[in-house]
Amino acid sequence: MERRDDRERDEVLAVEDLSVGFVQDETRTVLARVSLSIGRGETLGLVGESGCGKSTLGRAVMRLLPANATMDGRIRLLGADVLSMDERAMRRLRGGAVAMIFQNPMSALNPVLTIGRQITEALETHTGLRGRAATARAVELLHMVGISRPADRAHEYPHQLSGGMRQRAMIAMAISCDPKLLIADEPTTALDVTVQAQILDLLASLQEKLSMAMLFISHDMSAVASVADRIAVMYAGRIVEEGAAAPLLRDPAHPYTSGLLNSVPHVDGARRTRLQAIPGSVSAGSADAAGCSFRPRCGFAIARCAVETPPLADIGAGRAARCWLASADWRPAAAARSMAT
Ligand SMILES: Nc1ncnc2c1ncn2[C@@H]1O[C@H](COP(=O)(O)OP(=O)(O)O)[C@@H](O)[C@H]1O
Ligand SMILES: [Mg+2]
Incomplete structure (x- = not known):
């Protein structure tokens, strides 16, 4: 088992007590x-339904939030204090030591440049490579991400590639400068299921080969389950459960995590079990309101849940859950079974 100080020495990203609000007519938190950390070479999966704040967190780390955003707390990225860094230093970091990929590669790729040129441009900005050496490296990167005939493909424009190939090209661009951290925000959401699985495999193998850390963001628990070492579950702007992937998936401690897992279709033999969606939807209220924000959708809520916000409490074995009921021996799945009998 890894000791805590080993982890701190190897830390790539540490987010501490990060609060973000958006100012419109009034400020909405x-x-x-939010606190989380990622160690060197580790993949943290951040999962939660749409609107929970996952992209806001990813963008805050890259300092890419719009001008109406307010931020409070601390973000330490590769030892640097992100919130106080000047814009020049931040630009050097983006696309270099820290890279980000998104759901829609078309929005990140430049439509008027060939994919080869886009990669060499990144190499020229962040590394010493120029000219033929940069071109050779670009072709090598396209090969690494599984693009066949990479030397020819380097001359193609984004619109000439399929969705999956475009996502591969964006991944090639993201890893071109040997990032220590890759932030992947819903990187497979726009792709069909088979291509999705291929991209997940690619990310997992690159992550290992390059020993880069990854913040993998998705609303899809099964995608997160296939790549993450640790999982942080986010609900309405707060982390509600965190822990090593395998035990969290096997034995979720928070009713929300349990609900997300129940909405993942399983294939039992030849039969696909029915999807059980969590009733209701994420409230649009303020993330720092009193009480547990999952309460209106929770089958186990007690009076206390309406008035006091549960802390993200240690429940043993390196796991934590933000629920008044969660403990070393209370689990929503078992509780639901005993309520049914
Ligand atoms: N620029 C913005 N201005 C105001 N509200 C925003 C802005 N961006 C996101 N939000 C709100 O913040 C919340 C979290 O959004 P987001 O981080 O995109 O969630 P997720 O990525 O988990 O789907 C949502 O309620 C969304 O409407
Ligand atoms: Mg998002």
Whole structure:
């Protein structure tokens, strides 16, 4: 088992008590004191339904939030304090030591440049490579991400590639400068299921080969399950459960995590079991409101849940859950079974 100080020495990203609000007519808090950390070479899966604040967190780390965003707390990225860094230093970091990929590669790729040129441009900006050496490296990167005939493909424009190939090209661009951290925000959501699985495999193998850390963001628990070492579950702007992937998936401690897992279709033999969606939807209220924000959708809520916000409490074995009921021996799945009998 890894010791805590080993982890701190190898830390790539540490987010501490990060709160983010968006100012419109009034300020709405969308992240409330979020803390998480990622060690070197580790993949943290951040999962939650749409609107929970996952992209806001990813963008805050890259300092890519719009001008109406307010931020409070601390973000330490590769030892640097992100919130106080000047814009020049931040630009050097983006696309270099820290890279990001998104759901829609078309929005990140330049439509008027060949994919080869886009990669060499990144190499020229962030590394010493120029000219033929940069071109050779670009072709090598396209090969690494599984693009066949990479030397020819380097001359193609984004619109000439399929969705999956475009996502591969974006991944090639993202890894071109040997990032220490890759932030992947819903990188497979726009793809069909088979291509999705191929991209997940690619990300997992690159992550290992390049020993880069990854923040993998998705609303899809099964995608997260296939790549993450650790999982952080986000609900309405707060982390509600965190822990090593395998035990969290096997034995979720928070009713929300349990609900997300129940909505993942399983294939039992030849039969696909019915999807059980969590009733209701994420409230649009302030993330720092009193009480547990999952309460209106929770089958186990007690009076206390309406008035006091549960802390993200240690439940043993390196796991934590933000629920008044969660403990070393209370689990929503078992509780639901005993309620049914
Ligand atoms: N620029 C913005 N201005 C105001 N509200 C925003 C802005 N961006 C996101 N939000 C709100 O913040 C919340 C979290 O959004 P987001 O981080 O995109 O969630 P997720 O990525 O988990 O789907 C949502 O309620 C969304 O409407
Ligand atoms: Mg998002």
